[in-house]
Every structure is written in structure tokens, then in C-alpha cells.
Amino acid sequence: TYKGHGTDVALIGGLLGFEPDDPRMKESPKLAEEWGMRIQFIEEVEEPPHPNTVKLVLKHGMQQMTLIGASVGGGKVEIIRLNEFELEFTGTAPAILILHQDKFGAIAAVSSVIADHKINIGQMKVSRKVKGDEALMVIEVDQQVEQALITKIAELPGIYQVASVMI
DSSP, X not given: OGGGGTHHHHHHHHHTTOOTTOTTGGGHHHHHHHTTOOOOOOOOOSOOSSTTEEEEEEEETTEEEEEEEEEEETXXXXXXXXXXXXXXXXXXXXXXXXXXXXXXXXXXXXXXXXXXXXXOEEEEEEEESSTTSEEEEEEEESSOOOHHHHHHHHTSTTEEEEEEEOO
């Protein structure tokens, strides 16, 4: 689909934080350049898991993040991989993504903080690269997540990064 369906423009607009109906969407490539973003599209020949798959490699200074996702129809997307972690994340509910040390008690500590904020967990998936190394929690919740909760989780021992995904 790529350029024929405006995928390139939509991806850039999404990176700029635009909603799909934002009137600036068509101008997103130009705006991204004006805002100092350097964007490059590379078509790969390897067979993706889904025909509408995109791999985003986001860089800022020495930091890099790789995200693989697919447009699965009906305006829905599925995030398949974040860096080296397998995911099954659809973004249909607010979520908390937590990169942490894979150690005893990490999940319980995070769950406890979420419960203290009176937020219900709808779904949770934890994946790791190697036992005892890094792990990633993806926790879908029933309501929007406030910064105070993100900050509290980030202060827990063994937590490397925390981010919230709002719908």
C-alpha cells in the first residue's frame, strides 16, 4: 500500500503527534523537515508477517528504538515487536510499557503501584530476551494513565524506562 494509500504521510503525521483527521496531515513531510526531523523510507524485500507491515527505526542522538507494526484493517494496528521484544499490542486501550530488569518481584511491585492508583489491569504481557536480563511489561488498563503513576513506577528498583500509550 505504502505511497498509494498515503501510508508514508500518515506515519510521519503520527510521529508528529497528529490525529488522522488533522488538517496538517497532508503537509506532514514538509512540517517534519521544518521541525528538524530527518525521515528516510526504505522498502525491504523480506517477507513481512503481514502485507501492511512497517518497521520504524527511531533515533535521537545515541538512542535508538525499533518498532514493527502492521495495519490490520478497519483503522486498527497491531504492534508486533518493540526493539527485541515480541508484542501483541493493539492500542485499543490505554497501556503502560515498562522496560525493567528481569528479577523476582518486579511484576508484583508494578502491579501494586497500579492497584494503589485504583486502576484495573485489563491485560498484561511480559517478555524477556534472556532470563535475568531485560524484560518488557505491556500492561493494558481500563482508564487513562496519569503522569504521577508513570513517575511512581519509574522510581521502583530495577525499572529502566516507563512510557504510557494513550488512545
